[in-house]
Amino acid sequence: MFKLELLSRAHDRDAFDCGSEPLNNYLKQTARQHTERGISRTFVLVEESASESKPVAGYFTLNICQLRAEQLPAEMARRLPREVAGVKLGRLAVAKSRQRQGLGRLLLVAAMKKFVEVFDSAGGIGLFVDAKDNEAKTYYERFGFIPMPDNPLLLFLPLQTIREVLSGTL
Numbered sequence: 001m002f003k004l005e006l007l008s009r010a011h012d013r014d015a016f017d018c019g020s021e022p023l024n025n026y027l028k029q030t031a032r033q034h035t036e037r038g039i040s041r042t043f044v045l046v047e048e049s050a051s052e053s054k055p056v057a058g059y060f061t062l063n064i065c066q067l068r069a070e071q072l073p074a075e076m077a078r079r080l081p082r083e084v085a086g087v088k089l090g091r092l093a094v095a096k097s098r099q100r101q102g103l104g105r106l107l108l109v110a111a112m113k114k115f116v117e118v119f120d121s122a123g124g125i126g127l128f129v130d131a132k133d134n135e136a137k138t139y140y141e142r143f144g145f146i147p148m149p150d151n152p153l154l155l156f157l158p159l160q161t162i163r164e165v166l167s168g169t170l
């Protein structure tokens with residue numbers, strides 16, 4: 001069994017390898033500082049039984065973001081003010097040894113729940129993500145993320161889809 005925790009000194013980041021150097025390095029060198037300073041928040045998945053120096057099975061990073069409504073598909077943009085706020089899923093990664101076991105899905109659902117927490121207090125139209133390549137884009141599309149018309153590697157998961165996923169209707 002796994003649990004989600006805010007990244008802290010209690011986690012062993014050095015051994016983490018998801019197969020992408022920039023994502024490994026971010027966790028090892030930058031994520032904790034950014035989490036402490038409020039630039040973003042990184043959440044890690046660890047075994048429930050882990051106690052000291054807990055190995056990281058996967059992680060994601062969130063931050064508040066602002067976008068121009070015109071970046072969204074036209075039918076969505078029509079009903080929105082010029083500037084809109086949302087939550088950005090900046091990074092998502094699972095350790096190579098743990099990939100293809102459903103942990104990516106687990107992390108994405110956890111990120112959706114975090115979005116709803118933000119939404120309940122401060123609003124926001126949904127989750128945004130920068131896919132690092134076309135493979136990542138395909139991965140996100142499986143969960144209902146919609147590519148932005150002018151920048152298909154920027155994808156959007158609307159509040160409505162998030163609610164459907166979390167209520168089990170998707």
Ligand SMILES: CC(C)(COP(=O)(O)OP(=O)(O)OC[C@H]1O[C@@H](n2cnc3c(N)ncnc32)[C@H](O)[C@@H]1OP(=O)(O)O)[C@@H](O)C(=O)NCCC(=O)NCCS
Pocket residue numbers: 018019020023091092093094095098099100101102103104105106130131132133135136138139142
């Ligand atoms: C992308 C990543 C987060 C997926 O995590 P994961 O734990 O392996 O994924 P899951 O096991 O939850 O897979 C969920 C579904 O997506 C599919 N999937 C997994 N990786 C995929 C990929 N790279 N492309 C397309 N589909 C993929 C799985 O087959 C699964 O489908 P199923 O439920 O029908 O079997 C992980 O492979 C990773 O960390 N990769 C390196 C970093 C990266 O590319 N991050 C992307 C963010 S920019």
